[in-house]
Amino acid sequence: MGSLQELYQRIRDVSEQASGLMGTDTREQGTIRLESTRSVFERETFRMMVLGEFSSGKSTLINAMLGKRLLPTKANPTTAFTTLLRWGENEQAELYRDMDRREQATVVSTERFQEEVALQIDAEGASREPSFSLAVVSQPLELLGRWVEIVDSAGVNENPSREQITLSFLEEVDAIVYVTDASRPFTLHETKNYLEQVYALGHRDIFYVVNRFDLIDEEEQDEVMRRCRNEVAKLERRLAGQAHNEVHFVSARDALRARLAGDEAAVERSGLTALQKSLELFCLRDAARVKFVRLAEYLRQTAIRLRKHLQNQSGGLARTTQELREVLNSAxxxxxxxxxxxxxxxxxxxxxxxxxxxxxxxxxxxxxxxxxxxxxxxxxxxxxxxxxxxxxxxxxxxxxxxxxxxxxxxxxxxxxxxxxxxxxxxxxxxxxxxxxxxxxxxxxxxxxxxxxxxxxxxxxxxxxxxxxxxxxxxxxxxxxxxxxxxxxxxxxxxxxxxxxTALAAGIGAAGAGGLAMAGASGMLGLGFAVPPVGIALAVGAALGxxxxxxxxxxxxxxxxxxxxxxxxxxxxxxxxxxxxxxxxxxxxxxxxxxxxxxxxxxxxxxxxxxxxxxxxxQSRLDEQEKQAKRDELYRYEQELTNIEVAIGEFLRPYVAEAA
Ligand SMILES: Nc1nc2c(ncn2[C@@H]2O[C@H](COP(=O)(O)OP(=O)(O)OP(=O)(O)O)[C@@H](O)[C@H]2O)c(=O)[nH]1
Ligand SMILES: [Mg+2]
CATH class of the missing domain: 1.20.120 (Four Helix Bundle (Hemerythrin (Met), subunit A))
Structure with missing residues (x-):
């Protein structure tokens, strides 16, 4: 990892020095986000994140692998925040309000964690905002090895702020298990919004789980399988360089039931055994490589983005004030x-x-x-x-x-x-x-x-x-x-x-066209909650x-x-x-x-x-100073090009191996 870390440091240096030069903070603008990359370097565990739209069965799948109903599961959107599961001698849960884990953790029992992590949804479909954004749960259960961590995430495509929390965690993980629903697998929305994001962060090792396969009629199963494999192949072609693209067809629900009943033959029929074996092998054999490749890919893309950014910014320096004025006028x-x-x-x-x-x-x-x-x-x-x-x-x-x-x-x-x-x-x-x-x-x-x-x-x-x-x-x-x-x-x-804003209404509200007559006996209030607009109307009727x-x-x-x-x-x-x-x-x-x-x-x-x-x-600066700035920017661009080449070199053996 030595040389990668060095490249990482070089990108950071360029980014910082160039920020000073241009007077724009590349971190603030999101051109580069390297902080989380550092934590990936420093972490010794291998972290796999289970990602997917809400109710696709992510939590059920993890429970099935654990052989324990640890994570709450429901037909409604359920998981309220990111949960990191890891091996620990004692069972314990730490809750954090802040993803960065800067504040002291609240240490709670497993039961209390289960209460906190389950979204409470009321009759109108609104959910209470969760008080935490991350849980770290330790269990004395071997899951894929003691140094492997599994992350359960809040379903995407359910709530913008929860989605944001889930997707931001993608930077901090090493590999992805993507769960999609067999009855509508790999929707355009999923591939466009989530999987592309996953690739953009450098992830190339993805296990695709087509879950709820039990819901597909037997005679249609082959067709669904073909379609899913096709989808994945298409993605791979579009976002080239993918290393792992296994597709598993699973019923997490059947797997969990079977495992709890101790019926391993049924677990096998559910598709879980094959998936779990494959994940285990992957963690044993590929984990180190994956960590390198993902980071290197991410660094390379960061270098490219940063270089483009610098080029953009330096446009003004290349021309005289007079020229710039002219183009501005002509525009x-x-x-x-x-x-x-x-x-x-x-x-x-x-x-x-x-x-x-x-x-x-x-x-x-x-x-x-x-x-x-x-x-x-x-x-x-x-x-x-x-x-x-x-x-x-x-x-x-x-x-x-x-x-x-x-x-x-x-x-x-x-x-x-x-x-x-x-x-x-x-x-x-x-x-x-x-x-x-x-x-x-x-x-x-x-x-x-x-x-x-x-x-x-x-x-x-x-x-x-x-x-x-x-x-x-x-x-x-x-x-x-x-x-x-x-x-x-x-x-x-x-x-x-x-x-x-909902129209406030209720008994006695003079809402509907003067129909509500205060004082009349038996006032009748109709509260209409009309999803998704959340509008409430009142009809007051005098009964007297x-x-x-x-x-x-x-x-x-x-x-x-x-x-x-x-x-x-x-x-x-x-x-x-x-x-x-x-x-x-x-x-x-x-x-x-x-x-x-x-x-x-x-x-x-x-x-x-x-x-x-x-x-x-800027161009009012004296020409000599401008020249010096130009030279400096050019040097940074050159340096970034060198870094890109070095990363390419670094990746070559891995890419060749995967191909
Ligand atoms: N038929 C069937 N139902 C399943 C399967 N897996 C999960 N379910 C059910 O689907 C519902 C949602 O499952 P969860 O595990 O809570 O889904 P999730 O992806 O964790 O959902 P969020 O936490 O809301 O993102 C539950 O009622 C599960 O029992 C499956 O393989 N087959
Ligand atoms: Mg869940």
Whole structure:
């Protein structure tokens, strides 16, 4: 490792010295992130991380290997933070709030760890934010060898901040077990957002686990296997130089059950035995090589990034102040054009938002009117008491019965509204988004290439531009029906939607069109939680007038019909208003997202201009000083090229061996 460590040090030195020279901190800009690399050098253990989308079975898989239900598993997103499992004489768990483990650990029992690491999800689908971000759990169990550590991670594609924590840990591990779900293996989203990230960090040894294979019908299994192997081969071709690309087809659930029952033959049938053997062999035979190769790859890419960065930065030094002024002036026209284009994009978005608002509102409102017509015929169960028609009861008892009927209708209505909002309306929004994207695509692409052209002219350096990446991500998000999900975090744009504020409502809230009449008896509050928008609506209905006309000798049909027609009437009257409330919230979200696209475009324009203005400032320096700086930068670039070559040399035997 000696020579690699030396190369690492050389890159660090260049990075630091160049930062001083350019006045920009390469670490801050994320051009190079070497801190975690150092910790990989210094760590003596071999660390394998289990990665994958939520509920793909990562925790179950580790439990199966351990032969113990150590990690919580559930059908809902479960694992709340990164958990590092390692061998220890005594069972113990350390919890850290901070990934860097700078503060003192909270040492807890295994049970307490299990409670903390399990996400608590409430009925609305919201989860309590976990108090910790990392657990280090020691167990006196040999798993792949005492010096091997296994990392369970919070599922990606579930929550942006948890995803970020998981992905940032990728830098600190040596190899990856990637778990994908057999019923939809290797989705485009997975390969594009996670696996590419894994490769970019230099990982070349990946075990692919296609889990939940028990869910695939026997006659389809061959086909699924072929497809998965194909996918992996395709990835390998695209991201060349992969050393390990085994694909395992596993049922972690069956494996865990079998292992707990001591039935090793069944463990074997589940696919786990083969995977585990292969992992063991890998840890024994390849671990040291893998550690070197991964680090070397990562260092090489860092050197390349840094060199490009320096070249970019030095563009200004190469020209005189006069020249720079001229190019900046000559770019004035294109700058204006770009600003006009951006304004055009904003106008299109605004018109689109209004159109969505109108359409969705009309659709929702019409649906509510339809529901109100159907409502009286719904089969809503009332209390058994009512079946005995004609029974005389007290006014209080009658109110109680009416309230139970109302509850029945309320929840039936709530269910239907939820389904309609989260399925039909979201589908409509999705279609709208796709159409908008089709419209904006050429404009965004044009904008980006004009900007790129201008940047190249100003700086004298051209770079691969990211236009298609923005469009690609937009397309993905739009096709998933909104931007509620996770966007690729490495995108250079800011357009994550903000939190949507729920419309506060409840019993007595004067929310729905003045329907809530305070003081009337039996105020009825409907709280609609409509995922994914998280909007709550209130319908207040005064019950007093309804009950007043029903005699104390209630009959089931009569009371029910009264109540139902009353609710139906209220619903019909407030349909427009409810739809309006819903749409208003949804639209805030959409507007934020799509204006964010325009914002990121103008931010980049601004960056380009500021860069060149800074260069002009710099170029006021005396020519001799500039020459000296140029020479120094050139030396750094040369040094980085040398480092790249040295890393290539270092890697050659390993790459040859793998090939
Ligand atoms: N049918 C089947 N179900 C499985 C299998 N593996 C896991 N499951 C189930 O899938 C659900 C999710 O499993 P977990 O192990 O919690 O998944 P995870 O990837 O750790 O999920 P997060 O922690 O949320 O990222 C649980 O209900 C498991 O019982 C499998 O091989 N087959
Ligand atoms: Mg889990």
């Amino acid at each position: 004035e026209a294109s700058r204006e054009q770009l600003q006009q284009d951006e304004a055009k994009i904003r106008r299109i978005v605004e018109a689109w938002v209004n159109e969505v608002e109108k359409d969705v509102k009309a659709e929702f409102s019409a649906h509510l009117v339809k529901l109100s017509a159907q409502l009286p015929s719904w089969d809503v169960k009332g209390p058994g008491l009512l079946d005995r028609a004609g029974r005389v009861i007290t006014p209080g008892g009658r109110d109680a019965i009416a309230n139970q009927i109302i509850d029945g209708y309320t929840s039936a209505l709530q269910r239907r509204m939820q389904v309609f909002c989260s399925v039909d309306l979201e589908e409509a929004v999705k279609e709208h988004q796709t159409r908008l994207l089709e419209r904006l695509s050429p404009l965004i692409r044009e904008y980006e290439s004009a900007l790129e052209e201008m940047r190249a002219r100003l700086t004298g350096v051209s770079e691969d531009h990211l236009a298609d990446q923005l469009l690609y991500s937009l397309a993905l998000s739009a096709s998933r029906g909104g931007f509620g999900g996770t966007l690729p975090f490495y995108m250079p744009f800011r357009f994550r939607p903000g939190e949507v 007038p309804v009950l007043g006309t029903v005699s104390l000798a209630v009959s089931s049909g009569k009371l029910r019909a009264k109540v139902a027609s009353h609710i139906a009437e209220q619903l019909k009257q407030s349909a427009d208003h409810i739809a309006e409330q819903y749409v208003r919230n949804r639209v805030v979200d959409l507007r934020a997202v799509w204006n964010g696209v325009a914002d990121s475009l103008s931010e980049r324009l601004h960056e380009v201009i500021t860069d060149i203005e800074r260069s002009i400032d």
